[in-house]
Amino acid sequence: MIRMTNGNLTLLEFALIGLTAQSPKSGYDVQQVFETTEMRQFSSSPGSIYPALKRLERRGLLASEAEASGDRTRRVYRPTETGHERLAAWVVASVTVEEIREEGRAPILRFAFLGAVDADRRSVERFLRSYRESLEVYEGELRSVAEEMAGHTSPYPRLAVLHGIEQVRAQRSWAVRTMRQMGFTKDEDGP
Amino acid sequence: MIRMTNGNLTLLEFALIGLTAQSPKSGYDVQQVFETTEMRQFSSSPGSIYPALKRLERRGLLASEAEASGDRTRRVYRPTETGHERLAAWVVASVTVEEIREEGRAPILRFAFLGAVDADRRSVERFLRSYRESLEVYEGELRSVAEEMAGHTSPYPRLAVLHGIEQVRAQRSWAVRTMRQMGFTKDEDGP
DNA sequence: GTTTACATGTAATCCGTTACATGATTGA
DNA sequence: TCAATCATGTAACGGATTACATGTAAAC
Numbered sequence: 001m002i003r004m005t006n007g008n009l010t011l012l013e014f015a016l017i018g019l020t021a022q023s024p025k026s027g028y029d030v031q032q033v034f035e036t037t038e039m040r041q042f043s044s045s046p047g048s049i050y051p052a053l054k055r056l057e058r059r060g061l062l063a064s065e066a067e068a069s070g071d072r073t074r075r076v077y078r079p080t081e082t083g084h085e086r087l088a089a090w091v092v093a094s095v096t097v098e099e100i101r102e103e104g105r106a107p108i109l110r111f112a113f114l115g116a117v118d119a120d121r122r123s124v125e126r127f128l129r130s131y132r133e134s135l136e137v138y139e140g141e142l143r144s145v146a147e148e149m150a151g152h153t154s155p156y157p158r159l160a161v162l163h164g165i166e167q168v169r170a171q172r173s174w175a176v177r178t179m180r181q182m183g184f185t186k187d188e189d190g191p
Numbered sequence: 192m193i194r195m196t197n198g199n200l201t202l203l204e205f206a207l208i209g210l211t212a213q214s215p216k217s218g219y220d221v222q223q224v225f226e227t228t229e230m231r232q233f234s235s236s237p238g239s240i241y242p243a244l245k246r247l248e249r250r251g252l253l254a255s256e257a258e259a260s261g262d263r264t265r266r267v268y269r270p271t272e273t274g275h276e277r278l279a280a281w282v283v284a285s286v287t288v289e290e291i292r293e294e295g296r297a298p299i300l301r302f303a304f305l306g307a308v309d310a311d312r313r314s315v316e317r318f319l320r321s322y323r324e325s326l327e328v329y330e331g332e333l334r335s336v337a338e339e340m341a342g343h344t345s346p347y348p349r350l351a352v353l354h355g356i357e358q359v360r361a362q363r364s365w366a367v368r369t370m371r372q373m374g375f376t377k378d379e380d381g382p
Numbered sequence: 383g384t385t386t387a388c389a390t391g392t393a394a395t396c397c398g399t400t401a402c403a404t405g406a407t408t409g410a
Numbered sequence: 411t412c413a414a415t416c417a418t419g420t421a422a423c424g425g426a427t428t429a430c431a432t433g434t435a436a437a438c
Contacts, residue, residue: 028417040293048398102231108351115345154306160299163365170361174354219389
C-alpha cells in the first residue's frame with residue numbers, strides 16, 4: 001500500500017520534507033508528531049523514520065546538522081533547495097479526480113503543508129477550487145455506483161458506498177466554506 | 192504503510208478473503224474489482240494479487256480449484272473454514288477509537304463484508320453502535336486539537352483538522368441514519 | 383487480422399514493520 | 411535511585427511496486 005504520489009517519493013517522504021519545512025526537526029521530533037497528531041497514519045517507529053531521513057539526505061532533498069544540546073547529539077533536518085522545490089510542486093498541484101479516487105487523504109495532507117511552502121493566494125485558490133470540482137465529479141461517480149447496487153443481495157456494500165458519498169459531501173462543503181472564509185468567490189473561473 | 196489489522200494479516204489479505212467469500216474469484220476477478228470499484232485503494236497489479244492469493248492458500252486461509260473454461264486455466268479461490276472464521280472475527284469486531292485514529296477506512300471495509308460472513312442482527316447493531324460511539328469520542332479529540340491550533344502562524348494545519356471534523360461528523364450521521372433504517376433504536380444500551 | 387479483453391505469473395528492488403539495542407538526561 | 415523521557419540507530423523479514431513476460435479467446 002505504498003503510494004507513489006509524485007515521481008518517486010512516498011507519502012512518508014513528502015511528509016518528512018513537509019514537516020522539516022514547517023520547522024527543522026530531528027527524527028525524534030518527527031516521531032512525536034506521528035504519535036501525537038493527526039498524522040498517526042504514519043508509523044512512528046524509528047525503523048521507518050530514521051532510514052527515510054537518511055535516504056532523503058542521500059538523495060539531496062534534506063540536509064542535516066548535529067546540534068549539541070548538552071552532551072547528546074541531536075541531528076536536525078531541513079529541506080534543501082531541491083527538496084523544497086519538490087515539496088512545493090507536490091503541495092500546490094491541482095487536485096484531480098484520480099487523486100481523490102486512489103489516494104484518499106493525500107490532498108488534505110498537501111493542503112496542510114501550504115504554509116510550509118509559502119503558497120501564494122492564487123495557488124491556494126486553485127487548490128481549493130480543483131478540490132471542490134473533483135469532489136463534485138467523484139460524488140457523481142459514487143451516486144451511479146450506488147444506484148447500480150440497488151438490487152444486490154447484500155445491502156452492506158451499497159451502504160458502504162453511501163458512507164463514501166456522505167464523506168465526499170462533507171469534504172466538499174468544507175472546501176466551499178473554506179473558500180468563502182478566505183475570500184474566494186465561489187464561481188468566476190476567470191475573466 | 193502496511194497496516195497489520197489483526198494477528199498477522201494485512202488489509203489486502205482480509206480484502207482477498209472477503210471478496211472470495213462474497214463469491215469465489217480468480218486473481219483476474221479480484222483485479223477487476225480493484226480497478227473498477229471503490230476498492231481502488233488496493234493495487235490492481237498482478238504482482239500484488241497473485242502472490243497474496245498463493246500466500247493465503249499456503250497458510251490455509253484460501254483454497255483454490257482450476258476451472259477449465261475452454262482451454263484457458265482459471266484458478267478460482269474461496270475461503271477455507273479457517274479463513275472464513277478469521278474473516279468473520281475481523282469483520283464483526285467492535286470499532287474502537289484506535290482503529291478510527293490509525294486505520295481510517297478499515298472500519299467501513301469491514302462493514303462492507305458483513306454480508307459475506309452472514310453476520311446476525313446483533314453483530315451488525317454492535318458494529319454500528321460502536322462505530323458511532325467511537326466517532327463521537329474521536330470528534331471530541333479533534334475539536335480539542337483544533338482549539339489548540341487557534342493561534343498558530345499557518346492556518347492550514349488547523350483547517351485540515353476542521354476538514355477531519357467534517358468527515359467524522361458525516362460518518363457519524365451515516366451511522367445514525369443506517370441504524371435507524373435497520374430498525375435499531377438509537378439509545379438503550381441494554382436492559 | 384489485429385486489437386482488446388481474459389488470464390497468470392516471475393524477478394528486482396525497495397520500503398515498512400517489528401524487534402532488538404544502546405545510552406544520556408531529567409524529575410520524582 | 412529508578413523510571414520516564416530524550417535520542418538514535420540496526421537487522422531480519424516480509425510484502426508491495428514496477429516491470430517484464432507469456433499466451434489464449436473473443437470481437438470488430
